[in-house]
Structures are given as C-alpha cells and as structure tokens.
Amino acid sequence: MTDRPLQPEEGGDPPCWRHLLEEPPVPMTDATLSRLVRELADAVVVCDPAGTIAFWNTAATRIFGWAEDEAVGQSLDIIVPERLRARHWDGYRRVMATGETKYGDHLLEVPALHRDGHTISIAFTVTLLHDGIDSAVRAIAAIIRDDTERWRQLRELQQTVTELENERTART
Numbered sequence: 001m002t003d004r005p006l007q008p009e010e011g012g013d014p015p016c017w018r019h020l021l022e023e024p025p026v027p028m029t030d031a032t033l034s035r036l037v038r039e040l041a042d043a044v045v046v047c048d049p050a051g052t053i054a055f056w057n058t059a060a061t062r063i064f065g066w067a068e069d070e071a072v073g074q075s076l077d078i079i080v081p082e083r084l085r086a087r088h089w090d091g092y093r094r095v096m097a098t099g100e101t102k103y104g105d106h107l108l109e110v111p112a113l114h115r116d117g118h119t120i121s122i123a124f125t126v127t128l129l130h131d132g133i134d135s136a137v138r139a140i141a142a143i144i145r146d147d148t149e150r151w152r153q154l155r156e157l158q159q160t161v162t163e164l165e166n167e168r169t170a171r172t
Helices: 018-022 030-039 058-064 082-098 148-171
Strands: 043-047 053-056 108-113 119-130 137-146
Touching (some): 058 119, 058 137, 082 137, 119 148
Antiparallel strands (some): 043 137, 108 119, 119 137
16 A cells, blocks of 8 residues: 555545444533534524523624623614614514514625624524414524625725726726
C-alpha cells in the first residue's frame, strides 16, 4: 500500500458507519434540548403576545449586545430600529391575532439595533407557539442570524456592478 491518495477511478474501501448503529443515540431529554437552544450559534428570542422578551439565548447576547438578564422582560423595541417600529408592531399584532405568519418558512431580512446603537442586518424565521387547549398563540420564537457581513459584501458587489455598467455606458 502506498501513501499517495487514492484517485477517484481507483475506488477504495467505503466508509464504515456501523459504529453509529452500535452506540446508543443521544437521549433527547428536556435538559438536552434546553442546552441545545441556549448554546445554538443562532440567536433564539422568544416573546409573549405583547412583544415582551421571555427567552434570550447566548447567541442573542453576542449578536445584540444585551445580556440575558437585561433583555428578558424588555420590549422588542430594544432591537427594532425606531423608524421600523410602527411597521414591526402592526405585523406583530396581526400575527398574534390571526395565528398566521409567512415567516415560518420564509427568511425575513431586516435591520436591527445593537445595544451600542449601531445598526446590524439580521435574517430570521419565526415559530408560533400555540396553547394546546384552544390553539391561541401564546408566544413567538425567532431564530436569528447576524447577516451584516453578507449584506456588506452584497452592497460592495452591487456598487462594483454599477461602476462597471457606468464605465461601459461611457465608452459607448
């Protein structure tokens, strides 16, 4: 046997996955799921029907700058830019009243506020948490990612395209 890597046409031994079947699966206890949600790389923010923050994980602290004990009990206004609050609350109240949102399976991309006042770009989906008794919406959970760098790169790319189009137009 040589130390050189196998070429695709040479094949080789298929990977063995048997050990995955021999080991017991990770038990999905409430404690395991709670730890998962608290330690996700994406922010998890849960609010009551009035828009008061009830849950704030570690990633939410990293993204928005507010510690959990500072954010829980506060209004979502701490992360919603003032110029977007009326639109945000209109949509929020509509979702709470109807129990329907299109952002359960469609990504919403919006600006948000960091604790220090600078604007960031976020992308998120939401999940409505219903009461098992009458199906009323009892809370809304958002899974949020900081999308600031991607938006910056997109703006730079758009600017470059515009400049190239302007140069091409000037030459013709």
